[in-house]
Amino acid sequence: MCKLRKYIEPTVVTGWKAYDENPYNESYNPSGVIQMGLAENQVSFDVLEEYLEKHSEATNWGNKSCGFRENALFQDYHGLLSFRKAMASFMEQIRGGRVKFSPERLVITAGATAANELLTFILADPGDALLIPTPYYPGFDRDLRWRTGVKIVPIKCDSSNNFEITPESLEAAYNEAVSMNIKVRGVLITNPSNPLGSTIKRSVLEEILEFVTRKNIHLISDEIYSGSAFSCTEFVSISEVLEARGYLEAERVHVVYSLSKDLGLPGFRVGTIYSYNDKVVTTARRMSSFTLISSQTQQLLASMLSDKEFTQNYIKINRERLRKRYEMIIDGLRRAGIECLKGNAGLFCWMNLSNLLEKHTKEHELDLWKTIVHEVKLNISPGSSCHCSEPGWFRVCFANMSERTLEVALRRIHDFMEKRSLIV
């Protein structure tokens, strides 16, 4: 408990507070703060709603009395088979049917947050480390470390090669850990990346797999944004790389997935671990008793996700709409004189404001960020909160608002940039 008491919330909390105190609303508060720091997907909500309205039997247990009874009593940590089958099938569809997932290897958890923590407990002991490429999702500092006692050692990536992970950066991180007498247990990648908004190339995945094999450590691939790649062929899953090499060294690979981003259902708390390692599956399953998904929710989703017509349609529409949003924001930012990293996935873009900084330091980045939050009234995420080694980058979410709100945000940025170029 002492650890939690000492946990100091990162500075980004000020951004959230600014939003909470003065939230933008098109009608009631048009000058309020627009929330662009929350990676939530609302662009395809209507597709979901339409399905649920037409298929009300998904939300109840039908007329059979045993349906509800069994469901209410079902607390088996294996999870409903129908749900696991539906999730496995959904994950296959996202990967264009290029790889198969077995429901027997799927472990259910209440969200990807829990899945990542669970895997950390299983793969590492207190004091050990996971290597994570920067910039990374700030939540990892909390989720992977709080209760597990495990450390994070960053794999430093930079803009010289579009923040791609290289064998050199992997080695450097590993050696850094060794020099601190820390045992490395695995590498954790997010693919598509948060906050970069881009997928990892197949060749890079192969290099990472080669590295973890050589060091005899694990690889966790958090693929929570896999369904949010703008086109089906842009995203290559680690499972596809394994499949192509006959599942050699698969025992060290574990995939995390969730419905919070792709389906826009973070409130449902649905996460999964897919592991190619029997021991990890067995252990994760037992440990999942601390983080089970409500059987009611499993039932609802089993019904929805096994409707292939719905899922194919949803995946397709979701990808198109996200791509459209992305193009809209990139275009708007470009017209304001701002460049972003080339992205092809996710609910955000990785914006480069480094040329606005007087000095390339974290402090100057945070000053700029505060200006954006309080004057431009946009809550975005500073790169330093994601442990980015280069100051001046920001993550900007675009999928948690309407197009109109996005237009307002872009106009504000445009005005801000105009004023600054006048001042400078």
Added chain:
Amino acid sequence: MTRNSDSETKPRKPTRTGMRLIVPLQGIVQGRGGLILGSLIPCALVYFLQLYLKRHRSSNTLSPSTSAENLPELPRSSSRANLLTRGSIGRVPVSSRASSIAKPNDCPYYIGLDRVREDPYDEINNPNGIIQLGLSENRLSLDLIEEWLSKNLSASMLGEGGDDLNICGIAAYQPSDGLMELKVAMAGFMTEIMGRTISFNPSSVVLISGATPALEILSFCLADQGNAFLVPTPYYPGFDRDMRWRTGVELIPVHCRSCDDFTLSIKALDQAFNQARKRGQKVRGVLISNPSNPVGNLLSIDMLYDLLDFARERNIHIISDEIFAGSMYGNEEFVSMAQILNSEDSDRDRVHIIYGLSKDFSLPGFRVGVIYSFNENVLAASRKLTRFASISAPTQRLVVSMLSDTKFTREYMKTNRERIKKMHDLFVEGLRELGIESAKSSAGLYCWVDMSRLISPYNEKGELELWDKLSNIAKINVTPGSACHCIEPGWFRCCFATLNEKQIPLVIERILTRNNLICPHQNGMNWSLTCCSKIIA
């Protein structure tokens, strides 16, 4: 004259290297050098042996799965033979905490549940299957909930318009420690069940996906690795897992006995506390279940005060697992720890209550648990940890509607109690006619049955033999007292709320008709034919 430690009574001998190498304990006795050598060298030998074995292993096989897991084989290519030449030095290790969790179940509580899973009784499809009496589930009153759902479901789930109650409202991120509406509804429900003179405050409610994670979160919040909780026995076998697995916390059993009706003794708690202190082990609190699982008795109000006094004197916490508070069938009234705190304001910070809907409300699948605490630090820390175990939003919505319908909840609790009582009485009477008595109890979904006369030898081995026979021959799964750390052999927890009225005589009949196989050493079981026909009719 007191016995001194070994090092003082044994005369110091010149050290014999051979002994010191092989017996680390001897090394402790004979000094530090012995300890180091005695520990290091065997470890080094084992290490080199393992390295030798790894290098000479012909193929890289996976560890055998446990019986319950049938994992599909991964497609293997012929290039697996190249593994060793590719620089892999063997199977990739998992953490030591995972290794211990992955081991096959050796606790009869879990083995029993696995056996039922593999061969479950079904009246039509598997009439010779194992009847489940090892899971404290309540199947007696689900029809009442079904009836409520048929009238109220769509309104409760998807709402009738308005931002909050439709699908948009439940899809988005929610506060991880639960919706305020559910905290309010839950506080109201808890007040109904255990409030009496006090009411539960929604701001002190933290919602979590089940009592299992609730307990683990409290364990993380109140204790550090290596610290301990005192737990009166017999206790729920799940505590060993829930409180210890990932937290590194220890449980110290404090034995209660049948001569005291298995009630808590402050003297025994005190003794256990002192012994722990002598060992250098820091005790952080007492964990009680009230109503007790597996015995089903209640802590009296005096005992609650005594316990609070004890905790205050030792400056430790009390975790009160009150998950069966609504499953009362006796004449006694249940008193929650929260009840006695009003007048003891300074002690409020040390009491934390666990609750949930898995037992009283028959909804274990929905994963609805509660931490109720008066301690702001604990509340703040628990809330942060709920991000790993939040209740699914559609379920929160449904439960808000259910619990807010106080007319329904009152009728439900009343009818539920009546049904539990009926089943309890039938079951206890049925066992009594076999000459088997149960401990005095007032609550819970089980009874604590004394089969000590039927075991031979009178010890844990004899008890486990009987348990095994009940499982394999009588085909009923019960929980042996040893799994609950009971110090007296021969007691078994039998859950009756998973049965219907027809199944109770079936259970009794199975024990009766197979009794010569179950306890062949018992000649005089005095089971008359008339009594049998009464039961089976």
